[in-house]
Amino acid sequence: MKRIETKAMSVDQLVAHFAENAMDQDEAILKDDNAKFRRLFWKMDEITNELMRRPGDQRTALLPLYHHQNMQVRLKAAIATLAVAPQAARAMLENIAASGWQPQAGDAGMTLWNIDRGIFKPT
Amino acid sequence: MAKLHHACLAKHRARWLRPNAHLFMRLAAHRSVRPDAQRWLRPDWKSYVQPGYEPSVLSLLEEKANFNPSQPRVPKGNPDGGQWTSEGGEDADEGDRDAPTDISDAARRPSGIGHNEGPPLNEPPEIPKRRPPTAQETNTFFKAAAQWLARATRTGTPVGAFLAAMEAASWLDTDRAFIDAYQDPPKTLEELQQAASSRKWGYHTHHIVEQTPARMRGMSESLINGPDNLVRIPALKHWQITGWFGRPNESYGMLSPREYLQDKDWGERARVGREALIKYEVLKP
Numbered sequence: 038m039k040r041i042e043t044k045a046m047s048v049d050q051l052v053a054h055f056a057e058n059a060m061d062q063d064e065a066i067l068k069d070d071n072a073k074f075r076r077l078f079w080k081m082d083e084i085t086n087e088l089m090r091r092p093g094d095q096r097t098a099l100l101p102l103y104h105h106q107n108m109q110v111r112l113k114a115a116i117a118t119l120a121v122a123p124q125a126a127r128a129m130l131e132n133i134a135a136s137g138w139q140p141q142a143g144d145a146g147m148t149l150w151n152i153d154r155g156i157f158k159p160t
Numbered sequence: 161m162a163k164l165h166h167a168c169l170a171k172h173r174a175r176w177l178r179p180n181a182h183l184f185m186r187l188a189a190h191r192s193v194r195p196d197a198q199r200w201l202r203p204d205w206k207s208y209v210q211p212g213y214e215p216s217v218l219s220l221l222e223e224k225a226n227f228n229p230s231q232p233r234v235p236k237g238n239p240d241g242g243q244w245t246s247e248g249g250e251d252a253d254e255g256d257r258d259a260p261t262d263i264s265d266a267a268r269r270p271s272g273i274g275h276n277e278g279p280p281l282n283e284p285p286e287i288p289k290r291r292p293p294t295a296q297e298t299n300t301f302f303k304a305a306a307q308w309l310a311r312a313t314r315t316g317t318p319v320g321a322f323l324a325a326m327e328a329a330s331w332l333d334t335d336r337a338f339i340d341a342y343q344d345p346p347k348t349l350e351e352l353q354q355a356a357s358s359r360k361w362g363y364h365t366h367h368i369v370e371q372t373p374a375r376m377r378g379m380s381e382s383l384i385n386g387p388d389n390l391v392r393i394p395a396l397k398h399w400q401i402t403g404w405f406g407r408p409n410e411s412y413g414m415l416s417p418r419e420y421l422q423d424k425d426w427g428e429r430a431r432v433g434r435e436a437l438i439k440y441e442v443l444k445p
Contacts, residue, residue, distance in 0.1 A: 146439030157411035
């Protein structure tokens with residue numbers, strides 16, 4: 038997998054890479070390819086951290102991904118923005134959980150459950 | 161009795177047929193129908209025609225289907241992508257497009273998903289003509305088909321043509337159970353636990369508290385394989401939940417749920433296991 042240099046990327050490029058990786062994750066889930074899922078997970082974490090480091094915490098740039106055509110992209114965008122847009126992100130997670138669109142609905146439901154139990158405190 | 165006007169007859173014919181009869185026609189390669197095609201007629205169809213009138217099933221289906229292989233379809237990427245689109249047909253066809261199909265139930269549609277709010281539903285997965293060469297490819301098809309059906313049912317997308325196409329794929333005969341089981345509605349814990357005492361194709365015995373990590377932690381075998389910990393659930397849901405347990409997750413501090421639970425007691429493991437069954441729509445809340 039090609040290494041991405043997040044520091045040199047614009048915010049728009051980072052957002053595009055985030056969405057691309059989430060779509061690949063969706064396929065990895067379907068194929069039960071957990072090794073690929075993990076690689077993508079950490080790449081997306083790197084992108085999210087890079088956006089956070091940018092002036093004004095640019096994780097908000099992920100908000101438009103709530104309307105993406107892919108449910109995994111929506112899920113990951115909601116989780117990544119919980120700290121910067123808690124109400125909107127929670128509403129998005131609730132929407133996904135109620136949608137029955139598995140497996141993302143299950144993941145979103147468990148994320149909300151962990152927030153409510155105090156196990157997950159988004160930062 | 162006066163002979164019915166052609167247009168009037170066409171309208172009445174449309175009423176004799178089940179809403180999804182035209183889907184049967186798509187599979188039937190337009191000209192041949194199966195011997196049991198009569199089942200696509202409404203049981204009370206005779207009440208709509210003159211006594212003694214016995215039209216052929218094929219003509220009825222053709223009338224209803226208005227089938228044309230070159231009829232345009234909504235382009236891929238559109239929320240209605242892949243569906244047949246109008247080319248000025250009869251008004252009866254317009255109504256049928258929104259009619260619920262065999263396993264579609266508008267009442268089950270949640271508020272948060274649909275043509276306007278949810279992601280567009282892609283085309284159904286292509287059904288391989290023969291069993292795929294590897295188990296992984298076969299399972300990927302099962303999952304894609306099961307998920308597409310579940311999503312289509314939620315959004316009210318017609319599924320009849322896809323179901324009929326699966327029926328025609330002989331290699332799927334027994335394994336179709338995997339796809340069908342995935343469509344089960346959530347059940348009570350008692351129902352799932354009672355079912356665990358017998359086996360059924362398409363279902364797996366699932367340990368609410370994962371067995372291998374619990375065993376590695378030295379937990380009692382009577383707890384691990386006890387009746388409280390065993391449930392029979394759709395195999396594809398079992399894989400979905402097991403997959404979730406093994407993947408890193410932000411809400412467990414970037415650990416996988418399995419890693420997070422490593423130092424937790426039986427109670428916490430059971431809580432997480434039960435909640436996952438609820439969120440993946442196997443267990444009733």
